[in-house]
Amino acid sequence: xxxxxxxxxxxxxxxxxxxxxxxxxxxxxxxxxxxxxxxxxxxxxxxxxxxxxxxxxxxxxxxxxxxxxxxxxxxxxxxxxxxxxxxxxxxxxxxxxxxxxxxxxxxxxxxxxxxxxxxxxxxxxxxxxxxxxxxxxxxxxxxxxxxxxxxxxxxxxxxxxxxxxxxxxxxxxxxxxxxxxxxxxxxxxxxxxxxxxxxxxxxxxxxxxxxxxxxxxxxxxxxxxxxxxxxxxxxxxxxxxxxxxxxxxxxxxxxxxxxxxxxxxxxxxxxxxxxxxxxxxxxxxxxxxxxxxxxxxxxxxxxxxxxxxxxxxxxxxxxxxxxxxxxxxxxxxxxxxxxxxxxxxxxxxxxxxxxxxxxxxxxxxxxxxxxxxxxxxxxxxxxxxxxxxxxxxxxxxxxxxxxxxxxxxxxxxxxxxxxxxxxxxxx
Amino acid sequence: xxxxxxxxxxxxxxxxxxxxxxxxxxxxxxxxxxxxxxxxxxxxxxxxxxxxxxxxxxxxxxxxxxxxxxxxxxxxxxxxxxxxxxxxxxxxxxxxxxxxxxxxxxxxxxxxxxxxxxxxxxxxxxxxxxxxxxxxxxxxxxxxxxxxxxxxxxxxxxxxxxxxxxxxxxxxxxxxxxxxxxxxxxxxxxxxxxxxxxxxxxxxxxxxxxxxxxxxxxxxxxxxxxxxxxxxxxxxxxxxxxxxxxxxxxxxxxxxxxxxxxxxxxxxxxxxxxxxxxxxxxxxxxxxxxxxxxxxxx
Numbered sequence: 261x262x263x264x265x266x267x268x269x270x271x272x273x274x275x276x277x278x279x280x281x282x283x284x285x286x287x288x289x290x291x292x293x294x295x296x297x298x299x300x301x302x303x304x305x306x307x308x309x310x311x312x313x314x315x316x317x318x319x320x321x322x323x324x325x326x327x328x329x330x331x332x333x334x335x336x337x338x339x340x341x342x343x344x345x346x347x348x349x350x351x352x353x354x355x356x357x358x359x360x361x362x363x364x365x366x367x368x369x370x371x372x373x374x375x376x377x378x379x380x381x382x383x384x385x386x387x388x389x390x391x392x393x394x395x396x397x398x399x400x401x402x403x404x405x406x407x408x409x410x411x412x413x414x415x416x417x418x419x420x421x422x423x424x425x426x427x428x429x430x431x432x433x434x435x436x437x438x439x440x441x442x443x444x445x446x447x448x449x450x451x452x453x454x455x456x457x458x459x460x461x462x463x464x465x466x467x468x469x470x471x472x473x474x475x476x477x478x479x480x481x482x483x484x485x486x487x488x489x490x491x492x493x494x495x496x497x498x499x500x501x502x503x504x505x506x507x508x509x510x511x512x513x514x515x516x517x518x519x520x521x522x523x524x525x526x527x528x529x530x531x532x533x534x535x536x537x538x539x540x541x542x543x544x545x546x547x548x549x550x551x552x553x554x555x556x557x558x559x560x561x562x563x564x565x566x567x568x569x570x571x572x573x574x575x576x577x578x579x580x581x582x583x584x585x586x587x588x589x590x591x592x593x594x595x596x597x598x599x600x601x602x603x604x605x606x607x608x609x610x611x612x613x614x615x616x617x618x619x620x621x622x623x624x625x626x627x628x629x630x631x632x633x634x635x636x637x638x639x640x641x642x643x644x645x646x647x648x649x650x651x652x653x654x655x656x657x658x659x660x661x662x663x664x665x666x667x668x669x670x671x672x673x674x675x676x677x678x679x680x681x682x683x684x685x686x687x
Numbered sequence: 688x689x690x691x692x693x694x695x696x697x698x699x700x701x702x703x704x705x706x707x708x709x710x711x712x713x714x715x716x717x718x719x720x721x722x723x724x725x726x727x728x729x730x731x732x733x734x735x736x737x738x739x740x741x742x743x744x745x746x747x748x749x750x751x752x753x754x755x756x757x758x759x760x761x762x763x764x765x766x767x768x769x770x771x772x773x774x775x776x777x778x779x780x781x782x783x784x785x786x787x788x789x790x791x792x793x794x795x796x797x798x799x800x801x802x803x804x805x806x807x808x809x810x811x812x813x814x815x816x817x818x819x820x821x822x823x824x825x826x827x828x829x830x831x832x833x834x835x836x837x838x839x840x841x842x843x844x845x846x847x848x849x850x851x852x853x854x855x856x857x858x859x860x861x862x863x864x865x866x867x868x869x870x871x872x873x874x875x876x877x878x879x880x881x882x883x884x885x886x887x888x889x890x891x892x893x894x895x896x897x898x899x900x901x902x903x904x905x906x907x908x909x910x911x912x913x914x915x916x917x918x919x920x921x922x923x924x925x926x927x928x929x930x931x932x933x934x935x936x937x938x939x940x941x942x943x944x945x946x947x948x949x950x951x952x953x954x955x956x957x958x959x960x961x962x963x964x965x966x967x968x969x970x971x972x973x974x975x976x977x978x979x980x981x982x983x984x985x
Contacts, residue, residue, distance in 0.1 A: 353738045501841040504930040
């Protein structure tokens with residue numbers, strides 16, 4: 261414990277030192293993010309703002325796990341970065357404890373139209389009393405990634421935008437059988453929730469977290485039907501013991517897996533990979549629940565999530581921070597963001613340029629996903645409290661271990677229902 | 688005690704002032720980094736943690752009730768003990784044998800000493816990452832060499848052994864160096880006399896080396912036991928969150944980390960740590976009793 265404490269302490273001290281050092285310089289706004297893929301593009305956008313405002317912006321990348329440790333330690337110690345990203349997993353607690361800069365006055369003064377943004381993201385960053393604490397930075401969607409070379413080798417038809425999950429199952433089954441276990445048709449771990457099994461639950465009519473963020477229907481018949489489809493896919497996919505050690509992305513990139521589902525935030529990793537010429541994206545399959553052979557309203561769902569740009573409530577330069585946030589979230593900057601291939605925009609309908617940001621790779625499936633049914637990434641006040649347990653033993657891991665048994669998956673759905681309900685009750 | 692203080696000379700006072708000046712940095716360090724957090728941990732274990740450590744709520748013994756009533760706690764404690772059972776005996780025995788060999792006047796002993804000590808110089812996280820890949824079921828070196836498909840780290844019955852092996856490997860060098868210094872304290876005369884009396888090398892080892900080395904051995908066993916009971920980094924680096932063997936390998940400090948830092952329930956985490964503290968105190972007490980009987984100081 262001492263070791264962890266001292267590491268955390270050291271990090272906090274370094275952070276505090278860095279922060280105070282910059283505060284003394286006066287005119288630099290410190291921005292903290294967790295994705296190094298986005299640093300370059302965002303810095304370019306920030307520099308554009310500096311040209312007019314004269315205030316320097318320094319963007320610092322801290323990896324995901326340390327980001328949250330640092331931010332919560334900073335919240336406790338009163339030293340947070342000036343401007344930073346917020347995420348649905350944790351933002352509720354930050355908003356409720358008044359740690360973020362209230363943006364309502366700035367929004368009103370500058371006449372920002374909040375309806376131009378994705379509704380779910382705006383709602384996420386609005387407290388129950390109507391205070392707005394972050395502006396939508398981006399949105400992400402999910403698509404199906406496949407390796408053309410593997411499909412060619414085993415003579416299986418490529419995925420299309422009209423695939424159902426059953427079609428995906430058949431293709432995965434053929435590949436797994438023809439390869440004799442050398443290559444897996446698909447792979448999905450319990451931790452692939454937002455980019456994986458959550459989507460099947462919604463396609464079949466279930467909900468991981470209900471619209472009021474106070475309940476779940478993960479144990480309902482509809483959700484069970486979705487997870488039953490997941491179970492079928494798992495019987496022809498990579499075993500859990502394999503994905504727990506190597507990760508679906510690495511397996512895919514080493515030509516061991518033909519198909520995975522992935523989110524738009526991961527495009528860069530595959531775009532820069534060795535065999536990227538073989539990688540293609542297709543729309544996420546749908547569930548033909550009514551059996552009429554076409555994708556109807558409510559049968560094809562993609563999860564979406566959006567980060568928010570927020571500022572510390574105790575920043576020394578609230579006006580400048582708010583101005584920077586407003587710039588990051590205006591149409592001009594978000595179009596640039598899409599153009600540079602950083603992410604799709606938080607504003608609806610201006611992300612088309614994103615499709616051209618990766619020459620040689622067609623990523624239009626992510627933009628097409630905007631016309632599906634979209635559901636916001638399931639969250640409650642303390643998402644981590646149930647998100648991890650349902651992925652582990654006692655949750656869905658049991659069913660992942662033994663996908664041949666439908667009863668285990670149904671049981672896992674019931675267990676997940678209880679885990680989530682208990683976690684919400686403890687909030 | 689008031690009298691002698693009055694009698695102090697100016698020189699003695701000066702000396703005392705300097706003494707304070709020299710120990711103060713260490714004392715401040717200890718108080719700020721060790722004592723304060725330790726006391727705070729005890730206090731926190733009686734609270735339900737509010738967001739960001741603000742608004743903590745006094746809950747009395749509720750955290751302890753939950754911790755002690757949770758099967759997870761006992762499983763983690765058992766995992767930790769299982770890890771210690773592998774790491775300590777093997778780490779000590781192998782290191783002792785190596786030390787005896789490397790204590791002889793042979794060519795290249797310093798090279799071997801360096802090689803065996805190297806794991807100690809590597810960052811534990813890096814060591815764990817390398818082993819994680821060696822053990823990998825799909826692409827790991829171990830399975831490739833032996834043409835096996837063994838799930839070294841995701842088979843619940845095997846993973847704890849695999850983790851223990853990493854522990855032994857990392858600690859051998861350190862134990863060995865301590866043993867070598869202990870060996871050099873043993874006078875050569877004993878061995879000469881034994882050789883004249885016709886004792887074989889093995890007999891010498893058990894009749895001379897082992898008993899005379901017992902103070903060193905005791906020191907190593909005690910420190911390594913405490914080290915093994917507080918193990919965290921190996922499990923943290925090697926075991927993925929979705930690994931089915933995680934529950935059967937996670938140490939009690941890992942459990943603490945999960946609650947205190949991932950789930951942000953510091954009060955509950957503090958209670959877990961208190962269980963470990965009590966457990967280590969019991970073990971240390973038993974060891975101290977055993978010292979009198981088993982350790983041979985000449």
